Amino acid sequence: MIFGLSLIPMIFLVALGLDFSAAAQKQVQLNTAADAAALSAVAPGAMTQTAAEAQTTATNIFMAQASLIPNLSYSTPTVTVTQNGTTRTVMVSYTAYSVNSFPNVFALFTKTAENTWTLSGSSTSTSTTSPNINFYLLLDNSPSMAIAATTAGINTMVANTSAQGGCAFACHESDPAADNLGNPNGEDNYTLAQNLGVVTRIQNMATATAQLMTTATDMMDANNATCPDGPGCYQMAIFTFNLQGNSGTNCKNTAIQVIYAPNCEASSNLGAAQTAAAGIDVLEVCKNSWLSCSNDNNDTDTDFETAMSAISSIMPSPGTGTAGSSPQDVLFLVTDGVDDEVNSSSCSQPLDSSTRCQQPFNTTWCTTVKNNGIRIAVLYTEYLPLPTNAWYNQWINPFEGSIGSNLQSCASPGLYKEVTTDDDIAAAMQTLFQIAVSSARLSQ
DSSP, X not given: OHHHHHHHHHHHHHHHHHHHHHHHHHHHHHHHHHHHHHHHTTSTTGGGSOHHHHHHHHHHHHHHHHTTSSSEEXXXXXXXXXXXXXXXXXXXXXXXXXXXXXXXXXXXHHTSOOOEEEEEEEEEEEEEOOOOXXXXXXXXXXXXXXXXXXXXXXXXXXXTOGGGTOOOBOOOOSOGGGGTOOOGXXXXXXXXXHHHTOOBHHHHHHHHHHHHHHHHHHHHHHTTOOTTTOSSOEEEEEEEEOTTGGGSTTSOSSSSEEEEOTTSOOOTTTOOEEEOTTSOEEESOOOXXXXXXXXXXXXXXXXXXXXXXXXXXXXXXXXXXXXXSOOEEEEEEEEOOEEEEOOOTTOSSBSSSSSOEEEEOOTHHHHHHHHTXXXXXXXXXXXXXXXXXXXXXXXXHHHHTTHHXXXXXXXXXXXXXXXXXXXXXXXXXXHHHHHHHHHHHHHO
């Protein structure tokens, strides 16, 4: 009799246990479906989709897997996709009902008429992509950048220009005799430097720029980037600024000279240019004359404000660099930091009342560019102190110590580097590039 009486609650407990176990198993399957749905929206392929498309993908994944679970009543999950710059966060929440095999037992123990067991849960996933970035390289090819790149080169130039009082600069001139340079055969200092095998900063900058293209291409390969849509695609537009020099035989008479830019033809003095299969614009020929077009006897060649104004009008409004948005923009400035321009009301270091001004760059345009959401990377190729040169002592030395800090104020946080004589410009440019790429994920 006792066994008979106890058998009834035992049967009820077993039935309840079976329904509970079945519901628990379905909960595990639903959690797995939610995980799969959340992950599907941040998979590499999905990161190229818009947030709405990713939401649809996650919803379909959950519904497909939930449909395979027997004795389950469920509704469309709530999928929230939050895009914060290059970081995407996806949350999938669901509510479902496990249909009980013994509904009367469940009703007895819960004191309700329900014949289902309520199930709910959620899953969250996060992923950050490598953004698409457009780099605008603004390279200073004014005569002061034609200084010998090494101490040995400087000594060689000074030793071979005694008639000039010892000059470390290898500048083009259209009429060298007009300045009584005293070089063999009446040649200018640029030709003299080439004949002496002296490498200038301009040549090093050209080599470094070409190497930067390779670095960018390798980084895109590491991103498994499918260009031009990305993520992780980079494009380069390369400009030089040398106001007077850009009117030379092989140069354009503009504030900035287009060396190579996406969807633009290369300038005639560049030589061959090609687009790599990966989608980045690459310089095939990047040397000699294209970065040293200064070929005149005039000064006031370096007008930073005019160059910045010109390139600011070229750079479009940047986006986040994610799918469905424009690329991020980075202005990459390489310069020795000294304006040499026609005198104006803004000149703090006038050489005379009407014609010439040398001073640190005015950073007003830097602020304007950064306020437009464009980051600025600055590589300062140190304006080399030349204490044996009378011109340097009179006009440059008074503000030489402030050139670096002035350029640093132009740069965006973390995107400033200095190099001096004998330093590796190529390594510095690549370091800045890598910092710009890695910090892009955090800055948007």
